Amino acid sequence: MLEVQNLVKSYDGDRQKRKRGSDSSSNGASQQRVFAVNDISFSVKPGELFTLLGPSGCGKSTTLRSVAGLETPDSGTVSVGERVLFAAGASVTKKVNVPANKRGLGMVFQSYAIWPHMTVFENVAFPLRVMPRSQRPGKREITERVHRVLETMELLQYADRQATKLSGGQQQRLALARAIVIEPSLLLLDEPLSNLDAKLRESLRFELKRLQRDLGITSIYVTHDQIEALSLSSNIAVMRAGEVVQLGKPRDIYENPKSKFVAEFIGTSNFIDGTVASNEGDLHVVETRDGRLILESGAHMPVGTEVIVSIRPESVQLTTERPIGIENVWEGNVTTRAFLGDAVDHVIAVGKHEIRARCLPHVSHAPGSSVFLQMDAGKLALVPVD
Known part of the structure; x- marks a missing residue:
């Protein structure tokens, strides 16, 4: 397309x-x-x-x-x-x-850019009316197309209203209607x-x-x-x-962000510095200053490469007892927590790292509590050092 x-x-x-x-340079x-x-x-x-x-x-x-x-x-x-x-x-x-x-x-701008002297109907009809004569629809078709688009946008009942008398959300829908009426x-x-x-x-x-x-x-x-x-x-x-x-x-x-910039910009991530100790296929073992992490990654980093392990807060599970027979379990202490309505964020100190965990609202560990962090190997991302 x-x-x-x-x-x-x-x-x-x-x-x-x-x-x-x-000042401009004088030496050309x-x-x-x-x-x-x-x-x-x-x-x-x-x-x-x-x-x-x-x-x-x-x-x-x-x-x-x-x-x-x-x-x-x-x-x-x-x-x-x-x-x-x-x-x-x-x-x-x-x-x-x-x-x-x-x-x-069709284009919709950040500002609504609607014409304040026109009604809702006239705003939407305008792009059709200024088309070249050879392409311009007839009056009946213009009316039908404008009504159809306004109905789709749930604005048909406001067709005769001045555009500036709509709410902000309605004005944005009007801008969309004007953009799509030309198909x-x-x-x-x-x-x-x-x-x-x-x-x-x-x-x-x-x-x-x-x-x-x-x-x-x-x-x-x-x-x-x-x-x-x-x-x-x-x-x-x-x-x-x-x-x-x-x-x-x-x-x-x-x-699977490919860089620290992408992981930081899209959502929230914990970043843990380390070095690839071994790899076999997609399975990597990364040594960090607070313990080793096992993860699955298609990045295929060579042994000895300095890397960053990225993990989203919602992928960190907290328990008060150490899970048995599971990899990627670290122990730490809760330093602070925040209730967000649909979740509870915890910040846990693990050695020299501070790791953020996002839990369901019924899971809440008081500051000072000792907890175990479980990090699923399939939820860890391996990104290069920028």
Whole structure:
């Protein structure tokens, strides 16, 4: 469906500094290039919701805007189906840059960007009414399509209301309705829920997933919110400093991070430094300063390699008696705990490590308690030292 190949977008870092009033070099030295997007490639299959996830400044919005035609990359190709939307660079024989208004893509921005002087109906109908005459639907079809989309978004009863008199959640649904009424081949969403409060954001998250699944619209979603990415996505590309550092399905990225950055950014992890003592197939033995750990990993680290063992807090089980015949059992003392409603977090001191364990709400160990930590070999991830 969507193919992005070797996309590069950079700008002149020194020039940007001079614009901000910094001193420029007087010796004519070459200016440093700053890469917002640095040679990234990915593909999105029909019907997928593909998420670009990463911290602020990692290049995810620049990538999305390059697909939309709102940014002009230095090089690379962007194509939807058989249609090339952008192509430039040394390997390209013919440059292509289709204007944003001719790409036929739907886009929802972080701000709702609705027209305050129009009603709900008029907001949604506007993209259809400004289509080229040869493609523009008739008045009856426009009315039918707008009503159908508003009904899907549960906004039909507000069709005659001024758009600014809707609640925040309703305005966001209106922005979605306006984007999908043109029946785009690809829907682009740039942090569309970030301006909503936590409860409404959670509600719309599930509604957005239902709509995307029911309508079958291929979508690219940009967010820095790991929960949004995990709950919505078919596939996730984790970005850092303009590059894709890991690409895969949400569960695989969460359970098998390929780097400490990914493990830290997506969820919460305990990190234990160690050295690979032995390995046989996927089975690794890692020696740490507080004991050895046995784990299963497809990373295949050679013996003697310094590594980091990552384990999620919910994968650490606590007991007051030592389990018999089980590997990866450490003893420690609870230093603090916190009740979270649906869970209880404990911090346990084990030698020089502090390990966080997330337990069911009925499991609670008081600070100062001696406990045994059990860590399942299949739940430990082996990541290289950055």
